[in-house]
Amino acid sequence: MRILYTLIFLFILNGLFAQDVRETIIFEEFNSTSLSKVIRTLKNKYKVKFAYDDALISGLTITGSYNNMSILDFLDEVLPENGIDYQILNGKFILIPKAIETDPAVPTLFNFTLNGVVRDRLTGETLPNALVRVAGSDYGTVTNKDGRFYLPNVPTDTSTIEVSYLGYKVNNTQLTPEDNKRSVDVEMREHTTNIKGVTVESIPNETVKIGEDVGQMSINPRSLGNIPSLGELDIFRSLQLLPGVSGTDETSGGLSIRGSEPSQNLTLFDGFTLYQLDHFYGVYSAINADAVKDIQIFKSGFAPKYGNRIGGVIDITGKSGNRNKPEFDIGLNLLSARAAAQAPLFGKKGSFIIAGRRAFTDILQTDLYKKLIGRVRDNSTELQDLEANSGSSDIIPDFSFYDINAKISYQPDRDQLLSLSFYKGNDDLMTNFSGQVNDMDDVTIDEDGSYGNEGIGLSWSRQWNRQYYSTLTLGRSTFNDDYTYNSQIMNNGNNVFDYALIKTNQITEAQFNFHNEVTVNREHKVDFGIKGSRIEMFHRVEVDNREDSEVSVDGVIYGIYFNEHYTPNEQVTIQAGLRYTSSGLTLENFISPRLSVFLRPSKSFALKFMAGRYQQLIHQVIQDDVFTGNQNFWTLADNQLKPMRSTNLAAGFNYSKNGWIIDTEYFYKSINNLSRSTVSHISVGGAPRPELDFAQGTGQINGIDVLIQKNTRVYSGWLAYTHLNSTSKFTGLTDFEGNPIFRDINNGERLPALQDQGHEIKLVNMLDFKRFNFSSTWIYGSGKPFLEPQINFIRDNQDRIIEFEVVNTEKTVKRLPVYNRIDVSAAYKFGNENFGGELGISILNVLGKVNVRGKALDTGVITNAIGDTRAPSNDELFRDLTLLDFTPSIFLNIKF
Numbered sequence: 001m002r003i004l005y006t007l008i009f010l011f012i013l014n015g016l017f018a019q020d021v022r023e024t025i026i027f028e029e030f031n032s033t034s035l036s037k038v039i040r041t042l043k044n045k046y047k048v049k050f051a052y053d054d055a056l057i058s059g060l061t062i063t064g065s066y067n068n069m070s071i072l073d074f075l076d077e078v079l080p081e082n083g084i085d086y087q088i089l090n091g092k093f094i095l096i097p098k099a100i101e102t103d104p105a106v107p108t109l110f111n112f113t114l115n116g117v118v119r120d121r122l123t124g125e126t127l128p129n130a131l132v133r134v135a136g137s138d139y140g141t142v143t144n145k146d147g148r149f150y151l152p153n154v155p156t157d158t159s160t161i162e163v164s165y166l167g168y169k170v171n172n173t174q175l176t177p178e179d180n181k182r183s184v185d186v187e188m189r190e191h192t193t194n195i196k197g198v199t200v201e202s203i204p205n206e207t208v209k210i211g212e213d214v215g216q217m218s219i220n221p222r223s224l225g226n227i228p229s230l231g232e233l234d235i236f237r238s239l240q241l242l243p244g245v246s247g248t249d250e251t252s253g254g255l256s257i258r259g260s261e262p263s264q265n266l267t268l269f270d271g272f273t274l275y276q277l278d279h280f281y282g283v284y285s286a287i288n289a290d291a292v293k294d295i296q297i298f299k300s301g302f303a304p305k306y307g308n309r310i311g312g313v314i315d316i317t318g319k320s321g322n323r324n325k326p327e328f329d330i331g332l333n334l335l336s337a338r339a340a341a342q343a344p345l346f347g348k349k350g351s352f353i354i355a356g357r358r359a360f361t362d363i364l365q366t367d368l369y370k371k372l373i374g375r376v377r378d379n380s381t382e383l384q385d386l387e388a389n390s391g392s393s394d395i396i397p398d399f400s401f402y403d404i405n406a407k408i409s410y411q412p413d414r415d416q417l418l419s420l421s422f423y424k425g426n427d428d429l430m431t432n433f434s435g436q437v438n439d440m441d442d443v444t445i446d447e448d449g450s451y452g453n454e455g456i457g458l459s460w461s462r463q464w465n466r467q468y469y470s471t472l473t474l475g476r477s478t479f480n481d482d483y484t485y486n487s488q489i490m491n492n493g494n495n496v497f498d499y500a501l502i503k504t505n506q507i508t509e510a511q512f513n514f515h516n517e518v519t520v521n522r523e524h525k526v527d528f529g530i531k532g533s534r535i536e537m538f539h540r541v542e543v544d545n546r547e548d549s550e551v552s553v554d555g556v557i558y559g560i561y562f563n564e565h566y567t568p569n570e571q572v573t574i575q576a577g578l579r580y581t582s583s584g585l586t587l588e589n590f591i592s593p594r595l596s597v598f599l600r601p602s603k604s605f606a607l608k609f610m611a612g613r614y615q616q617l618i619h620q621v622i623q624d625d626v627f628t629g630n631q632n633f634w635t636l637a638d639n640q641l642k643p644m645r646s647t648n649l650a651a652g653f654n655y656s657k658n659g660w661i662i663d664t665e666y667f668y669k670s671i672n673n674l675s676r677s678t679v680s681h682i683s684v685g686g687a688p689r690p691e692l693d694f695a696q697g698t699g700q701i702n703g704i705d706v707l708i709q710k711n712t713r714v715y716s717g718w719l720a721y722t723h724l725n726s727t728s729k730f731t732g733l734t735d736f737e738g739n740p741i742f743r744d745i746n747n748g749e750r751l752p753a754l755q756d757q758g759h760e761i762k763l764v765n766m767l768d769f770k771r772f773n774f775s776s777t778w779i780y781g782s783g784k785p786f787l788e789p790q791i792n793f794i795r796d797n798q799d800r801i802i803e804f805e806v807v808n809t810e811k812t813v814k815r816l817p818v819y820n821r822i823d824v825s826a827a828y829k830f831g832n833e834n835f836g837g838e839l840g841i842s843i844l845n846v847l848g849k850v851n852v853r854g855k856a857l858d859t860g861v862i863t864n865a866i867g868d869t870r871a872p873s874n875d876e877l878f879r880d881l882t883l884l885d886f887t888p889s890i891f892l893n894i895k896f
Contacts, residue, residue: 022088023122023325024048024071025831027771035060035082046071046832052095056084067770068829068836070122073189107156108177114151114184115466118143118163121187124323124344124351127165128294129211129218130188135160135172138570138600141525142212144469144517145317146417146461153522166209167191167220182466190222207716207766208242208709210663213575214596214610214650215299215312217242221292223716226766226775228823228842230368231333231891233289236277239314241762241777243705243720244299244667248760248781248819250853250883251282256755257299257312258667259701259726263620263632264311264644270318270407270421272455272475275507275634279401279427280335280359281376286425286453290329290340291355291405293319299705300650300667301596301610304561304577305515305529310614310646310671318421320409321351333891334368335359336401350410362400362428368889373399375884397431397447415463426452442490451481469517479507479634502542505633509535525565532558535618539633549692553636555585557617563594573598583617585637590615590645604657608665609650616644625679625690626789626806626857642673642696652705661709661718671699676730678745680789681806683866693743693809697730699753717765724760726753745809752785752813773827773840783815786855788878791862793871801865806857819851827891835896841888848886856881 024046030038035057042048048071060082066074075086075093085098118130126147133140134154143149151161154175161184163171168188175184191206207223210216219242225233227241236255240247246256254262255277267274269287277286298306298313306313321342329340340355361369403425410418429449436442457475464470485501511533518526536554563577574597581590594612601607617637625631637643652665676695683689702725709718731748745751763778790810794803827840845851855878865872 022070022072025836026069026071026074027067027831029065029067030062032061032063035062035078038062038078042071049092050095051092056095056097065770068831072121106177107158109157109182111153111155112157112182113466114154114161114175114182115463116149116151116161116184116186118147118149118165118186118188120168121189122322122324123327123342124348125293125320127168127188128317129296130163130165131212132161132163132186135162138603139522139567141519145471148463148469150466150469150519152519161186163188166206166218167222206711208661208707208718210654210656210661210707211296211298212573212598213298213303214301214598214608214652215244215665215667216301217297217299219295219297221289221295223766225289226768226773226825226827227764228775228777228825228844230283230335230842230844230887230889232331232336232338232893234285235287235289235292235295235316236285236314239295239297241720241764241779242297243663243707243722243762244665244703245297246755246757246760246781247762247779248757248784248851249282250851251278254278254282255312255314257297258669258703258705258722259724259753259755260311260669260671261620261622261755262311263618263634264309264616265314266306266309266312267314267316269316269423269455270419270457271459271473271513272421272423272457272511273477273509274423274453274455275477275479276425276451276453276481279403279425280372280399281427283372284336284401286403287316287423288338288340288355288357288403288405290331290338291318291353291407293317299665300648300669301594301612303527303575304563304579304592304594305527305531307531307559307561307579307581307592307614308533308557308616308618310616310644310648310669318405318407319353320407320419321345321353323348323351327895329355329893329895331891331893334366334889335361335372345408346410349412350408352406352408354404354406356402356404358402359400362398368887369399371887372884373397375882397429399427399429401425401427417459417461419459421457421459422455424452424454426450444486444488444490446486447484449483451483452479454478467519471513471515473511473513473515475509475511475513477507477509477511479505481505481633498544500542500544502540503631504538504540506538507535507634509533523567525567526563527565528560528562530558530560532556535636537635539635541631551633551635553638555583555617555636557581557583557585571600573600581615581617585617586639586643590643604655606654608652608654610648611650612648614646614648616646619644619675621675621677623677623679624808626808627679627681627690627859637673641675644674645672646670659711661707661711663705663707663709665705667701667703667705669699669701671701673697674699674728674730676745678743678808680808681804683803683805683863695730695732695742695745695809697728697745699726699728700750701726701753714768715766717763720760720762720764722757722760724755724757726756727751728753743809746811751787751811754785754787757784758782771829773829773838774825776822776824778822779819781819783818784854786814786816787811788814788855788874791874791877793865799869801868801871804862804865816852816854820847820849821845821851822847831895835894837892837894839890839892841890844887844889845884846886850885851883852880853883854881855879 039050062078083098085096087094118127128145130143131140132149141149141151157175157177159175161173163186168190171186171188207220209218224238239245244258294317296315302313323344326343331338336357336359338357342353345352405423407421431447433445455477459473461471483503487499513531515529534556538552540550559581561579566574577594579592592613596610599607620632620634623631647670650665650667655662674697678693680691704723706721727750729750730745732744760781766775790807792805793801796802823844824846825842827838829838858879861872861876
């Protein structure tokens with residue numbers, strides 16, 4: 001740790017005393033101001049040095065608004081149109097006459113192959129998933145994880161290469177024979193949203209981009225920072241604003257993609273798997289946005305390189321760090337604080353980044369924290385019992401969370417890259433209560449909870465030649481969810497109530513992946529590889545010092561995949577692939593074919609189609625228990641708990657023109673071997689005794705996604721609509737002797753799935769106006785289903801209730817109320833040449849609408865019915881689990 005502290009201290013010193021002139025940010029407005037006066041302003045106010053001939057700038061004037069703009073972007077806009085160019089020498093800008101343009105040189109190379117790397121101009125970070133093509137052509141390629149590209153059949157060495165990347169300005173690089181290069185480095189400038197002179201062409205501010213695969217979308221993490229939140233950019237909450245991703249759950253830990261259960265999604269960070277996606281019971285994402293460079297989401301039709309999931313894929317690439325100079329970020333809100341530091345290493349052949357967050361709620365408990373934790377407790381059966389037993393509704397636990405990201409990268413030469421990425425996040429909860437209730441009962445309650453995720457990934461990539469690239473990744477992920485609860489009530493020294501609960505679920509996964517990409521020619525590109533993982537899982541539940549269940553399982557899963565990209569012309573792209581999966585967990589192996597087709601009749605219109613089969617050998621069993629709530633746990637498939645299988649189909653179109661994007665996809669999924677654990681209860685002496693049943697079944701999902709997006713220079717927004725129909729059916733199964741292995745639910749009839757939601761509408765608006773950002777979101781969703789269990793009351797001969805039973809395999813389908821929520825946010829940007837920042841406020845659920853997430857059995861009502869002659873109604877038995885009401889929050893972010 002001393003070495004780490006020393007490194008951070010040195011980075012801070014370096015950042016404080018070393019200011020790169022290229023990083024200077026200006027805030028100016030000019031109205032027919034002479035260029036000589038403009039230069040004097042920059043010299044005096046921002047300490048920028050210039051050298052020039054007075055005759056060169058004589059008679060020239062500048063008009064425009066240039067707020068929060070880098071000095072490089074400013075000079076690149078105002079100088080060329082006035083016939084001036086510049087060079088940077090020893091921190092000084094040298095103004096020189098712009099070279100007179102001549103006729104294009106005579107090309108010397110034809111139909112040649114161009115290699116290159118796409119980078120951020122200011123940080124030197126490579127940019128994955130950037131689109132590279134010859135200007136005016138629909139044919140192109142996409143950069144890989146290391147920002148590398150291979151573009152065959154470039155017409156001539158005088159062609160213009162167009163590079164686009166979400167959140168950055170389009171780069172047009174003119175090739176010249178004098179360069180005599182078949183390899184280029186393309187430097188991209190991040191898009192700025194400031195109003196400039198009227199002679200400058202407007203650049204759309206993209207936030208969401210439709211990917212090259214069916215169902216694929218990219219989001220711009222930088223633009224999403226303006227969206228209303230609890231004080232900071234929330235990665236997974238932002239994804240929930242896309243079509244096809246449920247946005248009415250209000251939890252970062254439950255991404256339901258096109259009706260699939262959250263556990264059916266694969267979430268990767270720098271190649272290793274994340275199992276826990278949230279902090280604070282879903283209030284925050286588990287991933288710090290300061291450490292994120294690129295996000296790709298695949299809602300269906302993901303390539304064969306992704307396996308062991310049947311829902312969707314969220315592939316996150318972490319930042320590698322600034323290769324040019326040290327950079328620091330600090331953020332503060334009403335719940336947590338965060339900081340990040342990055343700097344070049346190894347003589348700018350490498351870089352380093354460390355980013356961390358910590359909640360200070362165990363030290364300072366703000367009103368916002370008390371409100372959020374109160375909501376969590378109201379929605380928890382165990383915590384409801386805790387407060388009922390203690391006689392107090394104001395027990396505030398000690399709670400905190402933290403996460404840390406660290407990554408170091410080293411590029412020994414142009415063709416190789418080594419990187420080591422680390423992540424750890426954890427939530428800790430502790431409650432201790434001891435006191436007297438009703439002047440006679442002594443109550444003691446102890447509660448401890450801890451859950452989190454840890455991962456580490458080592459990657460080595462190499463460009464072996466112009467056509468062959470490979471990456472070897474080794475990773476390890478761990479997940480833990482541990483909870484203990486003890487309560488005791490003493491009356492005059494006698495123990496009248498004693499309850500103890502211990503739950504634990506642990507996962508350890510070690511994995512390797514050898515990925516290869518070969519570009520054969522313009523028409524054919526192949527990627528293939530092998531992936532293996534060893535997974536160990538442990539689950540245990542102990543109630544009242546008796547072991548109710550314990551499962552320990554491990555296994556090895558191998559996958560071999562192959563994918564062919566065939567582009568016969570600019571109008572057609574076909575991908576056909578295959579994945580073979582083998583494991584000792586089951587007696588069968590799996591072959592998963594996948595196909596996708598893109599047709600582009602015109603530059604603005606495209607048709608798309610995909611079909612594929614998918615398998616998943618890891619289950620998160622949903623344990624449906626109305627007394628304790630859903631207690632889900634992870635386990636592996638075997639010959640009884642069979643692997644889930646899915647067949648996916650999708651088809652749609654995309655239209656893009658004049659800053660408008662319309663994207664529509666119809667999707668269909670059929671799923672086999674869904675798993676459920678239902679817990680029924682029968683009371684003995686008024687106390688419930690559980691009866692566990694297990695069920696496997698099938699699911700069917702179909703629907704349509706629509707995205708309508710508009711991008712302008714200062715505005716970005718979209719309307720997302722999803723129609724979804726999701727059903728499931730669980731039927732019984734017996735062994736050879738007729739003993740039940742799986743029990744049916746509702747006699748095997750098809751029921752709405754928990755994710756079923758007929759209509760969901762999301763409207764997002766983001767406006768940048770000079771130094772201010774304004775944004776709003778509106779989410780509307782029709783009611784999701786609530787499957788109410790059958791409850792029977794048993795009476796004596798005097799019609800008094802003596803016992804009850806909860807039959808959780810018999811359900812009545814009801815619907816929750818409509819979901820409706822509006823959030824707003826405003827932020828003010830400030831700064832100078834040395835640092836920048838923003839101060840803002842967000843208001844969630846500005847109208848204060850009471851939204852309901854679900855319903856839970858009111859255990860007090862049902863147990864208090866014992867001895868009474870009147871049975872409580874269903875409305876009395878089940879209480880609403882409500883979501884956030886009117887919730888304001890302020891935040892401060894600083895960057896230097």
